[in-house]
Amino acid sequence: MSAYDRPVSGRPRVLASWLADKGEGPHGPVTVTRLGLGCTNATWLVTDQARRQWVLRERINPDPRSFDREATLLTRLRAAGRPVPQVVGYGQQRGRHFMVLRFVPGVVLDDEIQASRLNAAQRRRLGESIIDTLAGLHTVDPRVIGLPVFGSSHLDRQIAAVSDVWMSFGTSSVHDSAWCALRTRLLARRPMRESRVGVVHGDYRLANIVTREDAQVRTVVDWERCTAGNPLMDLAWLLNSWRAPGEPIGCPLSPTRIGGFSSREELAGFYADRTDIDLHEVTFYRALAYWTSATLLQAAETRRRADASRQLLGSVDEEITFSLIEAASLLRRPTW
Structure with a gap:
């Protein structure tokens, strides 16, 4: 797989730029580390040079589904006072859908x-x-x-x-x-x-x-x-x-x-x-x-x-x- 074809988890610079566009302003390059196993989604920990962190969830191919439904649910559950992560946004990179959440320490x-x-x-x-x-x-x-x-x-x-x-x-x-x-x-x-x-x-x-x-x-x-x-x-x-x-x-x-x-x-x-x-x-x-x-x-x-x-x-x-x-x-x- 060429660098051009990689999903966003394999393109840290693209991911950092996307985060900046969402107002997250990562400090310097970001690193992306796999978290656990996943059958339908891969989960990654994203860390910048100031040790700020986010969670990236990414569909495992082939899966054409967007994260819009889950992002909407999380936003509304959070507004209802339920303990859920804060959504930064969601998108698509080279046909692979993804969503980014604020990291919750614990x-x-x-x-x-x-x-x-x-x-x-x-x-x-x-x-x-x-x-x-x-x-x-x-x-x-x-x-x-x-x-x-x-x-x-x-x-x-x-x-x-x-x-x-x-x-x-x-x-x-x-x-x-x-x-x-x-x-x-x-x-x-x-x-x-x-x-x-x-x-x-x-x-x-x-x-x-x-x-x-x-x-x-x-x-x-x-x-x-x-x-x-x-x-x-x-x-x-x-x-x-x-x-x-x-x-x-x-x-x-x-x-x-x-x-x-x-x-x-x-x-x-x-x-x-x-x-x-x-x-x-x-x-x-x-x-x-x-x-x-x-x-x-x-x-x-x-x-x-x-x-x-x-x-x-x-x-x-x-x-x-x-x-x-x-x-x-x-x-x-x-x-x-």
């Missing part, structure tokens, strides 16, 4: 090493702070931040969307028969009524939360999957990622496995105390979340195998198997 607990630095009181406080933030998010009217409220149910849309992903990426997988059997059981077990429509983050877990040193939430990141829907989906997603000692390490990793954190039951209790949302069907939504996670992991793995440049995601097959087994187990349980 700690991201995305592995067990980071989690081990918290003492017992901080681990407990973190669970309550994460639920406080989630409950606050779920009080926002989706229409206020520009999210359409559809006539069809969120559950129907979720199952249909996940099914479409599997049809594109999962039918040749060794997990296909188990996945299909679970879909049938989910449809048979679906709740007759859903809770009120709220803002759903779509990937609410520790890796997408920046905390302060005292283990309080500072900001929530990665709003790509945000939608108007059933708030129980966010709670279920968080509970599934909040693994206890002895459970699989997870893919992505689950730092709560080291122990000392609030239990899933305690998190659900914190949420019930802070909202008017009935948790009667949260077990169903946890099964749905596991099924959805297995689907997204299979899609990511199928793309990776077709593109040698993509990085390994970890023990994907084991995690897909675990997710499908857990979903089946949850569907056998009574309601919460």
Whole structure:
């Protein structure tokens, strides 16, 4: 790839000029460093000579989507007083869409090493702070931040969307028969009524939360999957990622496995105390979340195998198997 064809992450001078045009005025050249792994977006830390920092999010080709939707959501959520990053702007470079955010200093607990630095009181406080933030998010009217409220149910849309992903990426997988059997059981077990429509983050877990040193939430990141829907989906997603000692390490990793954190039951209790949302069907939504996670992991793995440049995601097959087994187990349980 020539310098001319590189995306903005590979053209620091172009990026610095773009930042200057947005009024950010970087001091001297900027450096661009990759942060973590990403299946649909690459995330980069941008630093100037005065150590001012920004976060660059960039689509991984081929992906024609602009960041305008996510930028609008973040701007309106910030105006509503919710803890989200400040948007600098978004654009396109050589056909690759990108967005730049102001960097938020803090700690991201995305592995067990980071989690081990918290003492017992901080681990407990973190669970309550994460639920406080989630409950606050779920009080926002989706229409206020520009999210359409559809006539069809969120559950129907979720199952249909996940099914479409599997049809594109999962039918040749060794997990296909188990996945299909679970879909049938989910449809048979679906709740007759859903809770009120709220803002759903779509990937609410520790890796997408920046905390302060005292283990309080500072900001929530990665709003790509945000939608108007059933708030129980966010709670279920968080509970599934909040693994206890002895459970699989997870893919992505689950730092709560080291122990000392609030239990899933305690998190659900914190949420019930802070909202008017009935948790009667949260077990169903946890099964749905596991099924959805297995689907997204299979899609990511199928793309990776077709593109040698993509990085390994970890023990994907084991995690897909675990997710499908857990979903089946949850569907056998009574309601919460």
